[in-house]
Amino acid sequence: MNSKRYSRQRELIYETLIHTTEHPTAEMVYHWLKPENPSLSLGTVYRNLKLLADDGRIARMAFPVERYDANITPHPHFRCDRCGAVYDIDLPYEKDIDRAAEEASGHQIRVHEVLCRGVCVKCRKEETRSS
Amino acid sequence: MNSKRYSRQRELIYETLIHTTEHPTAEMVYHWLKPENPSLSLGTVYRNLKLLADDGRIARMAFPVERYDANITPHPHFRCDRCGAVYDIDLPYEKDIDRAAEEASGHQIRVHEVLCRGVCVKCRKEETRSS
DNA sequence: TTAGGTGCAAACAATTTGCCGTGTT
DNA sequence: AACACGGCAAATTGTTTGCACCTAA
DSSP states (O other): OOOOOOOHHHHHHHHHHHTOOSOOOHHHHHHHHTTTOTTOOHHHHHHHHHHHHHTTSSEEEOOSSOEEESOOSOOOEEEETTTOOEEEOOOOOOHHHHHHHHHHHOOEEEEEEEEEEEEOHHHHHHHHHTO | OOOOOOOHHHHHHHHHHHTOOSOOOHHHHHHHHTTTOTTOOHHHHHHHHHHHHHTTSSEEEOOSSOEEESOOSOOOEEEETTTOOEEEOOOOOOHHHHHHHHHHHOOEEEEEEEEEEEEOHHHHHHHHHTO
């Protein structure tokens, strides 16, 4: 399915990610590699990060665009992988997560967010209908 | 501190958010309001969403930019409110969250992400030093 | 040889900002 | 009257894409 050939740049980028825990942006990866690889271009970094993520070799962490919510009480969300819709999930806030994370990391934790992903009710119905 | 005067546009935008659960983007809010408010501009929507979020009247949900992680096992993250750094948190994946969310929402949940926010160890140290 | 990959620059998309006239206080 | 705010358009920033050349298989 994914016919790919070896590419020095891709492996460089992958190795860079393997050896850091900084969760770098594309820009960061580019600046780290550029000095040793002067011909490397930012477009290539973006392209390969996308390829690697599509292959499941790395994880992409982000919302595609900014969204807003008038409900300022922290609560879990769900985003549909198919249609991109965002829904609230009606579950209580788990303070335990903050406590446990604080203990495990040493950082001072103010809040946490839970974002679930999958297929929403609506998209699942449409899927069933057309199969 | 935040000296603000009344603004029809800001209240319109806030009312819109209050009456939806769609977690809209700035663009969505703009398109909903534009027909009834032809003079409204997109810049104003962005400006007021930011003002409202800074005042804590609404919540902003997003990562500022895309980040990548070679560790594809789902695990909790922490982002520092001060310096923006992202760290891993070494805690086990809680399948219970998926089960509970699935039950509460009816959506099919594949995974969830936990993002904690607060002040990282490094920033806290710098803060203490300078106060 | 021939796809897939790269570099580069142009295109796009999302968001911010400067300027200047308007409206709230 | 002062100055925050809105409209508009230009500027920035992050990301994608088209094209001509290059390279692994």
